Amino acid sequence: MIKFLVKGLLRDKSRSQMPIIVVAIGVMLTVFIHAYINGFMGDTIELNARFSHGHLKVMTKGYADNMSQTPNDLALLDSDSLLSSLQREYPTVAWVTRIQFGGLVDAPDSTGETRAQGPAMGMGIDFLSPASSEVERLNIPKSLVRGRLIQNAGEALISNLFAEKLGVLPGDVVTLIGSTMNGSMSMYNFTIVGTIAFGAEALDRGALIVDIEDARYALDMQNAAGEVLGFLEGGFYSDDDAIAIAQRFNALHADSSSEYAPVMKSLSQQGNMGSYVSLLNTWTGIISSIFVLAMALVLWNAGLLGSLRRYGEFGVRLAMGEEKGHVYRTLIYESVVIGVIGTAIGTAIGLFFALLLQVYGIDISGMMEGAAMMMPTVIKARITPADYYLGLIPGLVSTVVGSMLAGVGIYRRQTAKLFKELEA
Amino acid sequence: MNLIDVKNLTKRFPMGKGEFTALKNINITIGKGEFVGLIGPSGSGKTTLLNILGSLDVPSDGEAIVLGNSIGALSAKQSAMLRKESLGFIFQSYNLLQVHTVYENVEFPLLLLKLPAAERKMMVMEALAWVGLTDKAKSKPPQLSGGECQRVAIARAMVKRPSLVLADEPTANLDAANSHNILKTMEALNRDLNTTFVFATHDEKVIGYLRRKIFLLDGRIDKDEVVEHS
Numbered sequence: 001m002i003k004f005l006v007k008g009l010l011r012d013k014s015r016s017q018m019p020i021i022v023v024a025i026g027v028m029l030t031v032f033i034h035a036y037i038n039g040f041m042g043d044t045i046e047l048n049a050r051f052s053h054g055h056l057k058v059m060t061k062g063y064a065d066n067m068s069q070t071p072n073d074l075a076l077l078d079s080d081s082l083l084s085s086l087q088r089e090y091p092t093v094a095w096v097t098r099i100q101f102g103g104l105v106d107a108p109d110s111t112g113e114t115r116a117q118g119p120a121m122g123m124g125i126d127f128l129s130p131a132s133s134e135v136e137r138l139n140i141p142k143s144l145v146r147g148r149l150i151q152n153a154g155e156a157l158i159s160n161l162f163a164e165k166l167g168v169l170p171g172d173v174v175t176l177i178g179s180t181m182n183g184s185m186s187m188y189n190f191t192i193v194g195t196i197a198f199g200a201e202a203l204d205r206g207a208l209i210v211d212i213e214d215a216r217y218a219l220d221m222q223n224a225a226g227e228v229l230g231f232l233e234g235g236f237y238s239d240d241d242a243i244a245i246a247q248r249f250n251a252l253h254a255d256s257s258s259e260y261a262p263v264m265k266s267l268s269q270q271g272n273m274g275s276y277v278s279l280l281n282t283w284t285g286i287i288s289s290i291f292v293l294a295m296a297l298v299l300w301n302a303g304l305l306g307s308l309r310r311y312g313e314f315g316v317r318l319a320m321g322e323e324k325g326h327v328y329r330t331l332i333y334e335s336v337v338i339g340v341i342g343t344a345i346g347t348a349i350g351l352f353f354a355l356l357l358q359v360y361g362i363d364i365s366g367m368m369e370g371a372a373m374m375m376p377t378v379i380k381a382r383i384t385p386a387d388y389y390l391g392l393i394p395g396l397v398s399t400v401v402g403s404m405l406a407g408v409g410i411y412r413r414q415t416a417k418l419f420k421e422l423e424a
Numbered sequence: 425m426n427l428i429d430v431k432n433l434t435k436r437f438p439m440g441k442g443e444f445t446a447l448k449n450i451n452i453t454i455g456k457g458e459f460v461g462l463i464g465p466s467g468s469g470k471t472t473l474l475n476i477l478g479s480l481d482v483p484s485d486g487e488a489i490v491l492g493n494s495i496g497a498l499s500a501k502q503s504a505m506l507r508k509e510s511l512g513f514i515f516q517s518y519n520l521l522q523v524h525t526v527y528e529n530v531e532f533p534l535l536l537l538k539l540p541a542a543e544r545k546m547m548v549m550e551a552l553a554w555v556g557l558t559d560k561a562k563s564k565p566p567q568l569s570g571g572e573c574q575r576v577a578i579a580r581a582m583v584k585r586p587s588l589v590l591a592d593e594p595t596a597n598l599d600a601a602n603s604h605n606i607l608k609t610m611e612a613l614n615r616d617l618n619t620t621f622v623f624a625t626h627d628e629k630v631i632g633y634l635r636r637k638i639f640l641l642d643g644r645i646d647k648d649e650v651v652e653h654s
Contacts, residue, residue, distance in 0.1 A: 323507020
């Protein structure tokens with residue numbers, strides 16, 4: 001009997017091939033869209049984490065209270081020992097010191113007179129330590145448009161847009177005019193060795209990247225750092241993990257009475273990033289749920305229709321003496337087989353396309369011109385464990401439920417009416 | 425011994441807010457080996473009666489006893505068992521399973537009976553021989569003519585050697601030559617295997633072969649006559 005039913009299933013393409021294709025397409029779209037939404041939302045968070053917020057950030061209390069102004073007069077002192085202590089206490093987190101600073105970049109002409117000036121968003125990162133992974137974290141080699149990376153003290157990278165605005169080329173010397181952490185005026189010369197484009201409009205407008213030791217010299221911040229950033233193992237932000245680490249640190253070190261006491265904040269606890277993370281999570285959930293639900297309805301309906309058109313066949317089988325329960329069970333088994341095969345194929349294809357998007361991405365930089373928010377200009381998918389089983393909801397559950405509902409008619413209708421439907 | 429015993433049978437169907445009475449107080453008996461037809465125009469109730477005799481439907485009132493089973497009192501499982509073991513059906517539009525071969529279509533009732541493969545093969549080939557289709561065993565219904573399809577349907581109905589075969593307008597989709605061919609086949613099976621055939625028909629060609637004619641009109645038996653063939 002099983003052989004008979006399998007033969008029927010394989011030969012009747014409208015019962016096997018078509019439903020499998022429909023289920024596979026539905027599941028493929030579900031998996032792909034879910035990975036795409038996760039990737040886009042996650043990339044936005046990761047971009048912010050890598051460039052400014054970290055998954056965790058240690059600052060002084062005063063700095064944290066005025067973080068939007070990057071007040072280096074409230075920077076962490078003795079940052080090297082703080083860094084060592086963090087590396088010891090939280091070895092699974094990658095810790096780095098950074099100095100963010102603002103200033104005016106002055107490009108002189110051949111006589112030393114100002115030729116062009118512009119406001120810069122400076123960032124001092126650990127560029128020259130052999131063990132540093134900051135260059136890779138910020139994807140600087142791939143962001144290099146012209147010139148080379150920083151190899152010596154006194155060198156700087158400048159954003160390509162900013163360089164064009166100032167008329168600066170690699171090899172030119174510019175002067176950073178800013179203020180030291182003690183409040184006095186600072187002027188420091190950097191040799192531009194390369195221009196970069198990060199692909200985030202907000203960064204590309206005025207970025208100046210220097211080695212952190214140069215930043216310390218320029219801003220008189222010896223053994224100090226504006227912030228210490230932590231990046232969770234695996235490279236992906238987990239709000240629960242980050243908050244747990246921050247709570248543990250703050251319980252030991254926070255002192256509300258001192259402006260200079262260190263505080264640790266998770267990415268979601270910094271500025272408006274909390275509401276952003278929660279908004280992204282909510283929308284990821286909502287969009288994914290709507291899509292999964294929509295696909296579930298489509299495939300449920302497909303299962304329903306696929307079974308309804310077989311009422312005549314069921315009628316004949318019942319007339320031959322097959323029991324209603326047996327007809328119903330075989331209908332469900334068939335839909336399970338269709339659902340499993342369709343889900344497996346759809347998931348594989350969906351993951352393949354998601355992987356392509358994860359690796360290569362889609363360039364939307366043309367749509368991001370003038371964006372004030374730090375958002376990726378290359379949309380990438382992100383495959384998560386959920387993508388491996390998410391397709392089961394529309395692919396298997398909905399298909400089977402559709403067949404189950406359609407199959408109820410086998411019980412509710414008179415057998416005579418069932419096979420009459422074949423003749424209609 | 426009576427194979428079928430119908431007593432005071434009435435069948436009503438819901439229609440809108442009221443009811444439509446398709447069969448009114450029917451009383452008939454049919455014995456083993458009969459070749460009998462329920463004859464009447466559309467709406468006379470012949471198919472409804474045939475469905476009840478085939479345990480595909482149940483009486484509203486009265487009783488239909490088929491092979492000793494009161495149809496109205498049977499559970500769904502018992503009805504299925506009766507159809508599986510003792511009844512064969514032939515439909516107007518053949519109702520063959522289109523993706524299965526002729527052999528597989530005829531084999532299907534035997535699969536339900538869980539007979540061994542060797543026995544099934546022997547019985548299927550024998551049934552195909554009765555209807556002259558052994559050479560078409562591997563063909564599929566779409567490759568056959570209407571007459572051949574109906575012969576497959578007859579083989580499928582007869583393969584398990586049922587006591588009773590119910591045929592609903594079996595020649596309605598066939599031309600005259602094929603109709604006579606089919607009817608001669610059924611007549612031979614009735615004669616050789618002593619299988620009881622009950623037809624629902626208004627086709628003159630079928631009526632010409634019947635040995636007993638039960639005329640239905642508006643859900644009632646109008647006439648019941650036995651024909652003496654020369």
